[in-house]
Amino acid sequence: MDxxxxxxxxSSSRASSPRTxxxxxxGYVGIEAVLDQLKIKAMKMGFEFNIMVVGQSGxxxxxxxxxxxxxxxxxxxxPGLRVPMPQTLQLHSVTHVIEENGVKLKLTVTDTPGFGDQxxxxxxWDPILGYINEQYERYLQEEILITRQRHIPDTRVHCCVxxxxxxxxxxxxxxxxxxxxxxxxxxxxxxxxxxDSLTIEEREAFRHRIQDDxxxxxxxxxxxxSFDEDINDKILNSKIRERIPFAVVGADxxxxxxxxxxxxxxxxxxxxxxxxxxxxxxxxxRDLLIRSHLQDLKDITHNVHYENYRIIRLKESxxxxxxxxxxxxxxxxxxxxxxxxWAEDDSDEDF
Amino acid sequence: MSTGLRYxxxxxxxxxxxxxxxxxxxxxxxPNQVHRKSVKKGFDFTLMVAGESGxxxxxxxxxxxLTDxxxxxxxxxxxxxxxxxxxxxxxTVDIEEKGVKLKLTIVDTPGFGDAxxxxxCWKPVTDYVDQxxxxxxxxxxxxxxxxxxxxxxxxxxxxxxxxxTGRLRPVDVGFMKALHEKVNIVPLIAKADCLVPGEIxxxxxxxxxxxDKFGIHVYQxxxxxxxxxxxxxxxxxxxxxxxxxxVIGSNTVVxxxxxxxxGRLYPxxxxxxxxxxxCDFVKLRNxxxxxxxxxxxxxxxxxxxxxxxxxxxxxxDQVKLTQDSRMESPIPILPLPTPDAETEKLIxxxxxxxxxxxxxMGRCGRAGRTARTWGVGVRTAWGQSEPHRRCLC
Numbered sequence: 111m112d113x114x115x116x117x118x119x120x121s122s123s124r125a126s127s128p129r130t131x132x133x134x135x136x137g138y139v140g141i142e143a144v145l146d147q148l149k150i151k152a153m154k155m156g157f158e159f160n161i162m163v164v165g166q167s168g169x170x171x172x173x174x175x176x177x178x179x180x181x182x183x184x185x186x187x188x189p190g191l192r193v194p195m196p197q198t199l200q201l202h203s204v205t206h207v208i209e210e211n212g213v214k215l216k217l218t219v220t221d222t223p224g225f226g227d228q229x230x231x232x233x234x235w236d237p238i239l240g241y242i243n244e245q246y247e248r249y250l251q252e253e254i255l256i257t258r259q260r261h262i263p264d265t266r267v268h269c270c271v272x273x274x275x276x277x278x279x280x281x282x283x284x285x286x287x288x289x290x291x292x293x294x295x296x297x298x299x300x301x302x303x304x305x306d307s308l309t310i311e312e313r314e315a316f317r318h319r320i321q322d323d324x325x326x327x328x329x330x331x332x333x334x335x336s337f338d339e340d341i342n343d344k345i346l347n348s349k350i351r352e353r354i355p356f357a358v359v360g361a362d363x364x365x366x367x368x369x370x371x372x373x374x375x376x377x378x379x380x381x382x383x384x385x386x387x388x389x390x391x392x393x394x395x396r397d398l399l400i401r402s403h404l405q406d407l408k409d410i411t412h413n414v415h416y417e418n419y420r421i422i423r424l425k426e427s428x429x430x431x432x433x434x435x436x437x438x439x440x441x442x443x444x445x446x447x448x449x450x451x452w453a454e455d456d457s458d459e460d461f
Numbered sequence: 462m463s464t465g466l467r468y469x470x471x472x473x474x475x476x477x478x479x480x481x482x483x484x485x486x487x488x489x490x491x492p493n494q495v496h497r498k499s500v501k502k503g504f505d506f507t508l509m510v511a512g513e514s515g516x517x518x519x520x521x522x523x524x525x526x527l528t529d530x531x532x533x534x535x536x537x538x539x540x541x542x543x544x545x546x547x548x549x550x551x552x553t554v555d556i557e558e559k560g561v562k563l564k565l566t567i568v569d570t571p572g573f574g575d576a577x578x579x580x581x582c583w584k585p586v587t588d589y590v591d592q593x594x595x596x597x598x599x600x601x602x603x604x605x606x607x608x609x610x611x612x613x614x615x616x617x618x619x620x621x622x623x624x625x626t627g628r629l630r631p632v633d634v635g636f637m638k639a640l641h642e643k644v645n646i647v648p649l650i651a652k653a654d655c656l657v658p659g660e661i662x663x664x665x666x667x668x669x670x671x672x673d674k675f676g677i678h679v680y681q682x683x684x685x686x687x688x689x690x691x692x693x694x695x696x697x698x699x700x701x702x703x704x705x706x707x708v709i710g711s712n713t714v715v716x717x718x719x720x721x722x723x724g725r726l727y728p729x730x731x732x733x734x735x736x737x738x739x740c741d742f743v744k745l746r747n748x749x750x751x752x753x754x755x756x757x758x759x760x761x762x763x764x765x766x767x768x769x770x771x772x773x774x775x776x777x778d779q780v781k782l783t784q785d786s787r788m789e790s791p792i793p794i795l796p797l798p799t800p801d802a803e804t805e806k807l808i809x810x811x812x813x814x815x816x817x818x819x820x821x822m823g824r825c826g827r828a829g830r831t832a833r834t835w836g837v838g839v840r841t842a843w844g845q846s847e848p849h850r851r852c853l854c
Contacts, residue, residue: 167628229631230578276655277515284577307655309725377657378738380730388728 156207156214158264159404160245162296163219164238164288165273166226169303174271174360175219177373177384178396179208182362183219199224199237220267226284235288242267242296246419266416268407269332269399270296273303274355278312280319289329296415297332297407299398300324305357305390306375306382313357320355331355333403337410350398356391359384503562505611506754507593509644510567511586511636512620513574516651521618521710522567524723524734525746528554547572547585568614574622574632583636590614590643594769613766616680616749616757617644620651621668621705629671637677643765645680645757647749648672653707653740654725654732661707668705679704682748683756700748706741709734 163171172184183206205218220241225234245266252262270292274285281289292298300320305313324331331354333347361373361384374383384392399407510518550569555562568589573582593612600609617640621633629637637646650656650664672679682704685697709732715724717731724733734742749757 167630168622227630229582229635230580232578275515276652277513279515282575287577304655306727307652309727375657377654377730379732380727382727382729 153213155261156216157404158216158218159408160218160220160265160268161399162222162238162242162267162270163273164222164225164270165303166275167223169273169275170360171221171271171273171303173362174273174301174303174358175221176362177360177392178399179206179217181206181208183217184221199234201237201241218265231284234284235291239291239295242270242292243419246416247423249416250420250423264408266411267296268411270298271399272298272300274300274320276302276304276307276316276357278308278316280316281323286323286327286329289324289331290327293329293331295419297334297410299332299395300355301395302355302357304359306359308357317353317355317357332407332410334410337414346402350394353391353394356395356398358392358395359390360392500561503564504754505564505566506758507566507568507612507614507616508749509570509586509590509614509617510620511570511573511617512651513622513632514571516620516622517710518569518618518620518651520712521649521651521708521742523712524710524742525749526554526556526565528556546576547582549585549589566612573636579632582632583639586636587639587643590640591769594643594766597766598769613761614644615754615761617646619646619648621648622651629668629675634675634677637672637679638675641678642768645760645765646677647680647745648705649745650705650707652709654709654727656707665703665705665707680757680760682753700744703741703744706745708742708745709740710742 161175163175165171175183183204199222201220201222203218203220205216208215208217222238225238228234249262249264249266252259272285272289272292274281289298289300302308302313302316302320308316330336333350335347335351338344338347359375359382361375361382363373363375364371365374365376365381366372367374367381367383372381372383373385374381383389387393508522510522512518548571550571551566552569553564553566555564557563570586573586576582590613593614597609597611597613600606619633619637622630637648640646648668650661650668653661656664682697682701685694689697709725711723711725711732711734713723713725714721715726715731716722717724717733722731722733723735724731733739737743
């Protein structure tokens with residue numbers, strides 16, 4: 111769980127060219143010190159992470175974000191009575207800088223109040239897709255400038271957490287429509303919200319049904335199977351894929367349990383500990399998003415989703431040269447989108 | 462003794478033992494007579510459950526009536542749900558307890574609020590309710606009224622979707638506004654085991670405020686009489702204050718503190734459905750079955766049914782009624798002013814039928830028959846009966 115997992119450089123994924131020889135080392139050179147240098151540089155620069163939470167109102171999205179980052183990112187629920195329910199979908203972004211052990215994280219959380227709350231929810235995903243594409247567009251515009259900034263501000267959404275209501279039955283039509291569309295544009299992590307209303311058996315049954323639904327509709331949620339690089343990744347990600355969607359409970363209040371102070375929800379029949387694996391799967395979500403796969407989320411956003419967007423845009427403006435580096439993009443809906451990982455790849459990779 | 466009979470018998474102040482007998486008329490036993498008759502006849506009750514799928518409606522029905530009506534239900538897969546429309550399903554079950562028979566009909570509304578576009582998804586429900594009223598009206602205006610099936614919906618339990626913020630969603634508001642003048646609506650907070658007590662309190666307040674804000678007329682508990690005892694009044698107060706009820710349902714029995722209770726087993730504790738401290742299930746059950754069932758039926762008959770506009774039915778040539786004529790004489794006055802051949806035949810048919818019904822016992826039958834001929838109230842031994850037949854059956 112190296113927090114500074116390197117984004118794999120193009121050279122490492124190519125099959126070893128027949129011209130390099132591995133040579134015998136005669137002594138200690140000190141190449142590994144480059145890792146320390148990178149670390150120092152990264153700590154100076156700080157990290158950016160943009161997360162979006164989507165789901166119907168009342169599913170505990172704001173509480174979940176507060177619990178994930180152990181800070182009051184959002185003020186807790188219960189908006190005033192005079193604030194009317196949003197008639198259309200709106201997007202609210204909030205940026206905070208969180209620091210831990212000298213590492214600075216610039217966190218941007220985008221909330222989507224009004225999603226799925228109307229009577230007619232047709233096309234309620236359009237504003238969200240529009241926002242995501244807008245961020246890609248912004249980055250693209252910065253990138254194609256002749257004099258670029260040293261560090262392009264990254265507002266692209268790295269991860270979208272989708273909250274599924276704990277009905278216990280299966281995915282609803284609205285969930286399916288949304289997931290199908292968004293999985294092609296951004297990394298989506300579905301979670302079962304408010305999982306404290308489901309018993310363990312109900313949870314497992316619900317999870318299996320959701321997994322079946324996702325498979326039937328060819329929806330690839332994060333971590334996507336097609337982007338596993340090597341066998342280690344595959345093993346790790348398979349374990350995660352078995353447990354997706356995680357059944358989570360969010361809490362921002364602390365209670366005393368057995369002398370320890372834990373985050374949890376106190377009910378008349380017991381205290382639900384958020385960080386207890388026996389109670390809910392919040393630790394898995396937190397580990398996935400922050401401790402193990404944060405860099406991977408950013409990489410896939412940059413190398414896959416952003417590149418796809420870029421290809422489409424450049425094709426539209428006829429700026430992409432047709433040549434050996436030109437690759438085919440599978441048509442968008444309804445089929446599953448086979449996307450290429452590297453836009454400028456060797457010609458021996460074909461799809 | 463059921464709580465419906467809170468009659469206190471008052472004897473006239475006796476002068477001497479002999480006087481008591483002279484002054485005691487004896488109609489204090491009327492409620493007992495009614496009770497006996499009703500028990501023989503049995504009751505019927507139609508309950509509708511509405512709300513999005515996955516809110517625990519079937520489980521709650523199971524817990525309330527302790528019968529599994531949904532044994533053969535197959536849950537739809539996600540694909541099937543995409544093309545599903547709102548249906549109305551009826552399940553009827555006969556329950557008997559201590560000699561009292563209840564014919565319970567549960568009207569379910571699968572598919573409600575599940576689609577992406579839910580515009581007018583309550584239309585099938587309002588159509589169904591109107592249809593039942595229509596059917597009852599037709600039966601009531603018909604000839605054989607002894608065995609009218611009352612399929613009117615007496616109560617609708619509406620499950621407010623899981624919402625931690627307490628705001629009513631547009632679908633909820635739309636549904637309740639479409640039905641509040643036709644059916645008694647009892648809003649419920651479903652799956653209350655995912656809420657902590659503080660949240661439940663706030664949620665209830667918010668929902669009450671929202672209901673007032675949107676002008677929705679939910680079922681109001683009747684005021685209890687001033688001469689009731691304190692206990693009863695206290696219970697009534699508690700009932701009113703806990704609306705809307707936060708309920709939990711369960712169709713499994715678990716072991717808690719050495720006892721077998723109906724509940725849900727979680728890793729962090731056991732939720733007992735019948736524990737008043739855990740949820741309002743007991744209050745709902747008492748209200749629905751033990752104390753207010755009859756009031757619900759009465760309000761349906763007297764308020765909602767009466768409010769429905771009666772259009773003139775040109776196709777129905779036997780009975781032509783308008784709203785006004787119904788108020789004056791609910792039963793067609795015979796003979797008609799200018800009878801033609803068709804009507805003469807009908808009159809003769811009716812006469813034969815009326816004459817043929819020799820064994821029509823019961824207060825309704827006699828009063829009904831007499832009223833039919835005269836179209837006015839009938840003076841009977843126990844007072845003037847009003848033109849609109851109000852029987853306790």
